[in-house]
Amino acid sequence: xxxxxxxxxxxxxxxxxxxxxxxxxxxxxxxxxxxxxxxxxxxxxxxxxxxxxxxxxxxxxxxxxxxxxxxxxxxxxxxxxxxxxxxxxxxxxxxxxxxxxxxxxxxxxxxxxxxxxxxxxxxxxxxxxxxxxxxxxxxxxxxxxxxxxxxxxxxxxxxxxxxxxxxxxxxxxxxxxxxxxxxxxxxxxxxxxxxxxxxxxxxxxxxxxxxxxxxxxxxxxxxxxxxxxxxxxxxxxxxxxxxxxxxxxxxxxx
Amino acid sequence: xxxxxxxxxxxxxxxxxxxxxxxxxxxxxxxxxxxxxxxxxxxxxxxxxxxxxxxxxxxxxxxxxxxxxxxxxxxxxxxxxxxxxxxxxxxxxxxxxxxxxxxxxxxxxxxxxxxxxxxxxxxxxxxxxxxxxxxxxxxxxxxxxxxxxxxxxxxxxxxxxxxxxxxxxxxxxxxxxxxxxxxxxxxxxxxxxxxxxxxxxxxxxxxxxxxxxxxxxxxxxxxxxxxxxxxxxxxxxxxxxxxxxxxxxxxxxxxxxxxxxxxxxxxxxxxxxxxxxxxxxxxxxxxxxxxxxxxxxxxxxxxxxxxxxxxxxxxxxxxxx
Ligand SMILES: Nc1ncnc2c1ncn2[C@@H]1O[C@H](COP(=O)(O)OP(=O)(O)OP(=O)(O)O)[C@@H](O)[C@H]1O
Ligand SMILES: [Mg+2]
Numbered sequence: 001x002x003x004x005x006x007x008x009x010x011x012x013x014x015x016x017x018x019x020x021x022x023x024x025x026x027x028x029x030x031x032x033x034x035x036x037x038x039x040x041x042x043x044x045x046x047x048x049x050x051x052x053x054x055x056x057x058x059x060x061x062x063x064x065x066x067x068x069x070x071x072x073x074x075x076x077x078x079x080x081x082x083x084x085x086x087x088x089x090x091x092x093x094x095x096x097x098x099x100x101x102x103x104x105x106x107x108x109x110x111x112x113x114x115x116x117x118x119x120x121x122x123x124x125x126x127x128x129x130x131x132x133x134x135x136x137x138x139x140x141x142x143x144x145x146x147x148x149x150x151x152x153x154x155x156x157x158x159x160x161x162x163x164x165x166x167x168x169x170x171x172x173x174x175x176x177x178x179x180x181x182x183x184x185x186x187x188x189x190x191x192x193x194x195x196x197x198x199x200x201x202x203x204x205x206x207x208x209x210x211x212x213x214x215x216x217x218x219x220x221x222x223x224x225x226x227x228x229x230x231x232x233x234x235x236x237x238x239x240x241x242x243x244x245x246x247x248x249x250x251x252x253x254x
Numbered sequence: 255x256x257x258x259x260x261x262x263x264x265x266x267x268x269x270x271x272x273x274x275x276x277x278x279x280x281x282x283x284x285x286x287x288x289x290x291x292x293x294x295x296x297x298x299x300x301x302x303x304x305x306x307x308x309x310x311x312x313x314x315x316x317x318x319x320x321x322x323x324x325x326x327x328x329x330x331x332x333x334x335x336x337x338x339x340x341x342x343x344x345x346x347x348x349x350x351x352x353x354x355x356x357x358x359x360x361x362x363x364x365x366x367x368x369x370x371x372x373x374x375x376x377x378x379x380x381x382x383x384x385x386x387x388x389x390x391x392x393x394x395x396x397x398x399x400x401x402x403x404x405x406x407x408x409x410x411x412x413x414x415x416x417x418x419x420x421x422x423x424x425x426x427x428x429x430x431x432x433x434x435x436x437x438x439x440x441x442x443x444x445x446x447x448x449x450x451x452x453x454x455x456x457x458x459x460x461x462x463x464x465x466x467x468x469x470x471x472x473x474x475x476x477x478x479x480x481x482x483x484x485x486x487x488x489x490x491x492x493x494x495x496x497x498x499x500x501x502x503x504x505x506x507x508x509x510x511x512x513x514x515x516x517x518x519x520x521x522x523x524x525x526x527x528x529x530x531x532x533x534x535x536x537x538x539x540x541x542x543x544x545x546x547x548x549x550x551x552x553x554x555x556x557x558x559x560x561x562x563x564x565x566x567x568x569x570x571x572x573x574x575x
Contacts, residue, residue, distance in 0.1 A: 079456075082454070088443065095443075099441070102455065107436075112432060115432040
């Protein structure tokens with residue numbers, strides 16, 4: 001579904017992502033791993049329209065989506081989460097999720113000013129759906145709490161739920177379980193597997209090797225912005241270059 | 255959901271309307287009425303400015319100038335070109351709305367201090383133009399404004415003005431409350447908290463910023479033009495940097511991001527200086543000290559007192575239950 005062709009991003013003299021190409025199959029879990037500073041987050045930002053590419057092309061289902069702004073990509077079915085949280089602190093957990101639904105809700109100003117039935121119906125309908133999504137990962141009890149009072153682990157999962165609310169076909173998760181305990185990590189893994197059953201495609205950036213090896217269909221390994229290796233978890237686990245890169249960077253990655 | 259909830263008639267709006275009904279019986283003279291009307295018009299501007307600053311998180315140091323320019327347009331169209339006052343206000347609203355939407359794109363790309371400087375700059379330019387173009391605006395001396403004639407009925411008595419402005423204020427509060435409680439309002443608050451989060455769920459952040467900026471300028475324009483007709487006189491003073499700052503202080507003092515905070519802030523800052531005139535040369539000093547004290551003891555604004563009252567009642571209720 002996603003074809004990435006020779007994408008490059010430079011920051012001054014530093015080539016953060018260097019002539020990288022790969023394909024992501026529909027309905028698969030495609031992990032991207034690599035040592036710290038390998039360019040994984042930069043790649044996510046390139047695929048989601050945050051950074052303009054210096055060169056290269058990105059295709060979604062055959063259509064060119066290179067450099068389309070983030071908010072418009074959401075309407076093409078691409079959504080992401082952030083490595084460093086981006087949650088609205090003064091909104092409740094449920095309101096954060098409802099934000100994800102906003103692209104489906106009426107924001108017509110006249111209807112809003114006069115509180116038309118449509119506005120209320122939307123709110124009611126998506127309230128139910130939001131609660132349902134939260135219950136998928138055990139967050140419904142926090143629905144009406146302001147985000148700023150909640151723990152990192154909760155907010156981290158909230159971001160995934162918010163992304164799901166946009167109804168994505170492709171979701172990019174940048175280190176979704178960093179800082180989560182084993183039980184929470186397990187819940188996120190389960191959720192990701194559930195998504196794939198619904199034919200959602202997942203790009204997973206993660207340092208948690210156990211999780212990556214467990215759930216990935218394909219793994220792309222990056223180092224210094226380039227593709228070092230690609231294959232099934234089995235192949236990657238036995239790849240000499242990969243072992244070399246990780247041993248050579250021991251102590252740097254999480 | 256009961257009927258009052260459905261049409262969003264809140265406890266707050268009922269109490270506020272009751273206050274507006276009682277106030278005229280307390281006011282003793284013409285001057286009091288003028289002060290009350292001025293406070294309500296400032297409150298209107300502040301409600302719009304609060305949507306921009308408190309909800310969407312975008313500061314503006316130019317709203318005094320926008321209100322003033324809108325006021326001049328309304329005044330000039332009626333006084334010089336004999337437009338019906340309603341038509342003048344409508345024209346001012348359309349002009350200022352388009353003006354605001356156009357300038358909003360470039361300036362709302364800026365953040366924090368830079369946005370403050372940009373809006374300040376536009377305000378200063380507007381003020382200079384009003385001063386310099388004296389053939390149209392009367393320059394520094396200002397200009398007299400024809401009276402407000404509505405369907406052959408001349409708004410002359412202060413009581414009539416009071417009723418018109420009070421109705422408009424309650425209506426403004428109601429539609430803004432509707433907006434705040436809608437998906438649109440949620441989007442504004444998300445932009446204040448994290449533009450990245452809003453962007454990543456598909457919200458066109460710069461468009462919403464432009465819309466909220468335009469709404470706030472339109473409300474300021476309506477209040478500004480009504481002020482001109484009401485006082486029968488308008489001067490560049492209304493569009494001064496001072497007025498812009500006053501409006502920001504009203505919003506912050508009342509309570510950022512709180513609908514009734516804007517109203518409370520506007521009322522107190524309009525009325526307080528008049529109460530302090532008894533202190534003569536110490537007036538400004540005492541005024542400043544009061545503002546500092548409020549900000550120290552109520553950092554979330556005066557409206558947080560209301561929360562304390564509610565909390566207290568709840569606790570009492572919990573105890574007795
Ligand atoms: N906005 C930026 N400006 C300049 N350099 C940047 C920027 N973003 C990333 N870099 C640099 O690009 C390289 C790749 O960074 P990136 O964040 O993509 O790594 P990563 O693989 O996500 O690492 P981690 O596992 O630590 O999250 C790093 O050397 C980083 O310092
Ligand atoms: Mg990263």
